[in-house]
């Protein structure tokens with residue numbers, strides 16, 4: 582089987598640095614990731630470790646410093662409607678309403694459909710994220726969680742083959758968050774899309790994904806081991822929490838992340854101590 586058929590998204594030995602010469606910081610290093618069509622992969626990590634950078638590389642919004650990012654075997658050279666990105670900072674246009682922001686995507690993708698059909702699509706996706714009552718509101722009139730839902734609706738409305746989601750649910754309360762998790766899972770099941778979910782919540786990753794991969798703490802962060810989540814679907818939050826295998830898996834992922842944190846603390850502590858030079862005092 583050729584790579585093209587086997588993997589929809591591939592990162593081969595990818596490095597990404599920021600800054601010039603002396604100031605250069607290597608955020609991601611040795612990133613190797615292969616994602617199969619239809620897979621749901623969660624990437625979990627601490628703040629500032631390079632998760633958004635990773636999603637931007639996959640989305641074609643940032644080029645790698647070295648290494649290759651491939652989509653269906655071809656180099657990713659920029660953004661594409663095949664790869665819908667749900668941004669962490671929502672990126673809504675402030676002068677457009679909810680319908681207007683979702684409409685931007687719908688009008689771009691469904692140029693051949695009539696105005697009426699496009700309006701119906703906009704309403705469908707706004708309704709899907711529970712925002713129909715706020716459809717005419719501007720972003721400044723919405724809460725953070727509502728803005729996040731507009732961003733989810735906009736990406737879904739483009740019907741991309743690959744959905745790259747950068748902490749799409751982090752500003753939501755627990756109840757809305759679990760409702761949207763289930764909606765995203767329904768869409769994934771119905772459409773067979775490939776999903777990469779960035780999350781800071783191990784339990785969210787374990788509930789939703791086929792596998793969860795921790796990102797190490799940088800600089801020079803690389804990916805940790807890929808933990809397969811072999812729980813049958815549809816998953817039930819309550820019964821999962823009582824499943825011995827699941828509890829073991831969750832403990833392993835959390836241990837990996839805690840060990841990373843401990844290593845970081847140790848490294849910081851040693852760089853903060855000022856060892857004295859190894860010199861004999863001179864007698865005067």
Ligand SMILES: Nc1ncnc2c1ncn2[C@@H]1O[C@H](COP(=O)(O)OP(=O)(O)OP(=O)(O)O)[C@@H](O)[C@H]1O
Nearest residue numbers: 599600608626627628629630631632633634635669
């Ligand atoms: N355009 C840029 N120029 C310079 N440095 C950058 C740039 N983008 C990101 N960085 C740096 O790269 C590191 C990783 O940033 P990134 O946004 O990818 O982290 P993150 O894991 O998404 O964090 P969070 O969980 O807080 O969203 C940070 O130290 C950040 O300052």
Ligand SMILES: [Mg+2]
Nearest residue numbers: 632633634669
């Ligand atoms: Mg981020």
